[in-house]
Amino acid sequence: MKKKIKVAVLGSTGAVGQVFLWMLSSHPWFELAYITASATKAGRTYAQSVHWVLPFEMPEAIEQMTVKELDIDAMKLAGVRIVFSALPANVASEAEPQLRSAGFYVFSNAASMRYEEDVPILIPEANTGSLSLIMKQGFPRTGFVVTNANCATTGMATAMAPLRKFGIKAIHASTYQSVSGAGYPGLSSFDITDNTIPFINGEEEKVEKEIKKILSINPEVYVYCVRVPVMFGHLETVWIDFEQKPSIDDIIQAWEESTEAQGLPSTPVHSVVYKSDSTFPQHKYAFWGEPKGMVVYTGRLKEKNGAIGFTLLVNNIVKGAAGGSIQNAEAFAAQYGDLLF
Ligand SMILES: NC(=O)c1ccc[n+]([C@@H]2O[C@H](COP(=O)([O-])OP(=O)(O)OC[C@H]3O[C@@H](n4cnc5c(N)ncnc54)[C@H](OP(=O)(O)O)[C@@H]3O)[C@@H](O)[C@H]2O)c1
Structure with missing residues (x-):
């Protein structure tokens, strides 16, 4: 500038x-x-x-x-x-x-x-x-x-953008969304302490509509959104049916090779980072990465009957x-x- x-x-x-x-x-x-x-x-x-x-x-x-x-x-x-x-x-x-x-x-x-x-x-x-x-x-x-x-959609869309080339036919997802997603002061501590709430008003409809508009695709989308008692980050589990049948290595390569939006001060060197550790990612890594909170972390890749599953973590108040x-x-x-x- x-x-x-x-x-x-x-x-x-x-x-x-x-x-x-x-x-x-x-x-x-x-x-x-x-x-x-x-x-x-x-x-x-x-x-x-x-x-x-x-x-x-x-x-x-x-x-x-x-x-x-x-x-x-x-x-x-x-x-x-x-x-x-x-x-x-x-x-x-x-x-x-x-x-x-x-x-x-x-x-x-x-x-x-x-x-x-x-x-x-x-x-x-x-x-x-x-x-x-x-x-x-x-x-x-x-x-x-x-x-x-919407913050839950952002994590999915960022992780799925490099996978669009395999033809996304259907998405099945569940989200585990932190309390900061409801703003401050947000939910009553009485409702969320030691508890999970399997409903976030309007959230599932937003994810369905927005993922299609952002990625210009028209898959079947099935999603449940759940509020969980953590402060920051939305963890999500996703299964995708693809037209082509990419392998797990194809998916990892697509994430690693993605270079969209490079050169902007707030774009990380790798916007989607995959780790094979079986306990990855977790909410407590919400502020990891550089810039802090801008990386979408993925893990637990699986293939079953041609579908690909993975977990992801997006910082809802930063990247989201x-x-x-x-x-x-x-x-x-x-x-x-x-x-x-
Ligand atoms: N939290 C998330 O993860 C997230 C993610 C994506 C999008 N969003 C969206 O981002 C927006 C902000 O969310 P948030 O979580 O930051 O909400 P929040 O914590 O409730 O903050 C709302 C802000 O708006 C101000 N405000 C409230 N009523 C106002 C009024 N009548 N006139 C002027 N200012 C007013 C508040 O000021 P006071 O402090 O003075 O009340 C506060 O600064 C919402 O539209 C939300 O849906 C949130």
Whole structure:
């Protein structure tokens, strides 16, 4: 980048918002210029407003930032071009179209606009080409909204993108999703302590719909989503029926050779990392990798009657949310950055 692009984070005090601020506090291309939370917190410092839940210290650079209300004129005055949204869907459904109309480039975690035809659900390792949909929204004349996937879908789509070439016919999956996926404060401790909950409202439908839109495929999808009492990361078990019959070695090779989205600051050297250790992966590795939390880990590959099974771990609040959004904005800046200066 010729110079850093000024960015805002909406919903900066939530679980996803905290990851945004942690990652953006030292980003090579983006500069944090404006942060918001709900109206009651406006005017306070970030350190006073947030209940910090990440498993490492809050970066000093963000402690004294002032939390503001969402104010389009003030954001323009602050020089903001890119807006990262970590708002609840019901708030985002009103705010994001307004921000787009005001000329901002919005990268959203909310589900409210994901299924609109001209709005991409972008995962740079899987469908960078879908970024061109921003033209249909009016860019460069106007702003746009780019979304990222539901966090459980992100893990699957990232792991499956290099396997698309074998022809994905059917997907059977179960997820074991951490409590941070429900935001902060999220679930009642009474409900989730020492317990698992075999239902996450709307989640299974999201996975079914989004995996098809992201990978441009139309397989049968069967999925159960379960909430489990761990803090971070979504573990998933997946069985895939392929048109071709790849061997386990073919699958490992496809993951190892995948080079999509290289060159973006938030893309790991290998976006999908397989280990043959029979106890791999586990939730406790959610912040492994470089950048932390951006690698999708896979393990336990099996072949049975022509189908391939494996486990995967995605960090739901990093790769599955804020980190994925930042990587999407990097993909945009890499392609269209010259239009911003
Ligand atoms: N958690 C995940 O793993 C995950 C993954 C993918 C996508 N998402 C999506 O990302 C978004 C954020 O999720 P989250 O888990 O971070 O939620 P969260 O922890 O509940 O945080 C919500 C954020 O929005 C702010 N907010 C709430 N109501 C508001 C209002 N009326 N006006 C302005 N700001 C408001 C909150 O501010 P206060 O602190 O002041 O209340 C907080 O900063 C959601 O749409 C979610 O579905 C989450």
